[in-house]
Amino acid sequence: MILSWRRRRAARRSGMELTIPSHFKCPISLDVMKDPVALSTGITYDRESIEKWIESGNHTCPITNQVLKSLEPIPNHAIRKMIQNWCEENKSCGVERIPTPRVPVTSSEASEILSRLAVARRRGDAEGCLAAVGKVRGLVAESERNRRCVVACGAGRSLSEAFERFSAGYFGKNSVLLGEIISALAMIFPLDDEAKSHLWKASSLDTMAWFLKCGDLTGRRNAVLVMREIVSSSSQENIIALVEIEGILEALFKLVKNPICTKTTKGSLTIIYHMVTSSQSPQNEVRRRLIDMGMVFLLLEMLVDPEKGICERALGILDGLCDCEEGREKALAHPLTVPILVKKLLRVSNLATEFSISMLSKLCQCREGGERGHVLVEALQVGAFQKLLLLLQVGCGEETKEKASEVLKMLNLHRDRLECIESMDFKDLKRPF
Structure with a gap:
């Protein structure tokens, strides 16, 4: 029931104060019942209210406190019809008719x-x-x-x-x-x-892969969502079976490159992440194929300004790809890599910070001599030293703390080569911790 404010005010001015019959009100919410239903005790409630009561673990009638013989409420058509007729009669007072609910x-x-x-x-x-x-x-x-x-x-x-x-x-x-x-x-x-x-049966996986490669937009979206659901709690053998399906990596890469919707992008990234990080999957082959397709550059471009869920997944995949030399070289070849990783520290979430620290550690250790020095100097220039110190102060996991300390030691060797950013530059930093 919806009462128009103007009509209610007009009704009060004319002395026509609207009184709602008490048996039209739900005993729980005290509002007019939109979908009255009766319990086995004979008491009528609004369906939404009594279902919340039952779903909370209560098996008794709220009014009589009797144990319910059946938890299935029965529609009270008589009361519903009376409420609808009353709404029609008081239409001039701003009362709108309650539609007949679907059972x-x-x-x-x-x-x-x-x-x-x-x-x-x-x-x-x-x-x-x-x-x-x-x-x-x-x-x-x-x-x-x-x-x-x-x-x-x-x-x-x-x-x-x-x-x-x-x-x-x-x-x-x-x-x-x-x-x-x-x-x-x-x-x-x-x-x-x-x-x-x-x-997870071979025929089912082949069919989902077919939808990913050849289906329309709706089919591809649904296939990704279902595949993500089964991958998230799967065994290593199942991941291997998924990786071995012809064209599956290319189809997932295409969905990331040409997104259908946010859910599809997140689902595709989740599946790829499990393929890249699975301990028993043919990791090197998966990583090589993704790197050759341009996954490193694609993810770095996505990380410029993504939402939290996409950011975490993209960083997780990049961290996995950087476990191999080709992935690290591709990451370092992109001018945004180090600035993006430093920017994500303490900005998105604990998980994003962990992935960023892990990648920085791998990139700072992967090169020797002067080339490695260039990476460290670039990290110093964008404020990595101060952010890592702040990270250790606000707290993090033991593994992340160990990696942050290692990177700090390497950065400290090059601090004399440039003027670092003042710590006061981070006074307005928003911390998700």
């Missing part, structure tokens, strides 16, 4: 839809699966409550099983169905381990 899905209804999906999957009925997946997507998109209900009924497992089943063999004829399934999966994160196990 959320029940656990039995969600289970029935997923059962139909399972039956169609076992029969190889693509059309039946497509219809069931469409219903799941519609329910999830309708409300957060529906999403939680569908997830609780095992939607992740059912959808991933169907994705694996119709990915096997020639999946081109099932591309529409597979696109709908991967779109539905992207709406019900987080996925459980059983769902992820089906998506």
Whole structure:
């Protein structure tokens, strides 16, 4: 119910003070009920209020304190109709009619839809699966409550099983169905381990890679999001299987270079980070391919002014690429490398600072003689010495502290070669700690 301020003021002036019937109010929120529902005790509440009460772990009626025989509230159509009629009668006082709410899905209804999906999957009925997946997507998109209900009924497992089943063999004829399934999966994160196990199968990975390389913008976005979800908690063997898919690195690089949206960029960077840093993956080959594609320069350009999530991921990948000589040489060949790394210290987050310190340590130690001196002098010129001292003062992890101390020792040997920035230049520095 929405009361127009002008109409309420006019009603008060004319002596028509509006009184809301007490049985129209929710006993919890004391507001007019938009979606009245009754519990097994017979007391009516607004759906949003009573669901929050139940989700908090309460299994009793707030008014009677009786234990609820059922946690499924029943719509009270009679009260809702009375409230709507009252709104219509008081329209002149600024009361707007409450729209008829959509009844959320029940656990039995969600289970029935997923059962139909399972039956169609076992029969190889693509059309039946497509219809069931469409219903799941519609329910999830309708409300957060529906999403939680569908997830609780095992939607992740059912959808991933169907994705694996119709990915096997020639999946081109099932591309529409597979696109709908991967779109539905992207709406019900987080996925459980059983769902992820089906998506890690070779046929499922090949299908997601196909969407990354050949799908439309929506298909590529959903494939990245689902792949990021399964990669974040995967085993080393799974990462190796992902790396070995032909064209996967090139497709991910393209999504970073030509972004679709922020989520897609973050997802692509997360997947690449796991590929680069996985202890058992063919790291040198992955790094070499990414470096040859121009990943180092691309990430450095992105780091000029990115948001926090992209900054952390980009720095993490760069740090991994700098573990090899080619990566360090490419980083040092870019004029922005050292200034960007120093700028990110204490500016973004603890994680970004750790990656920046790690990279600075690798770059300062990678060259010998005069060339190494040039790197250290450049770091001094942009204020690295003062920032590292400040970092040690405000506190950091032991490993980061050790690397910062090593870099400080190297920088100290070259301080006499130039005038360093005064520490007062950092008096207005915003610290995320």
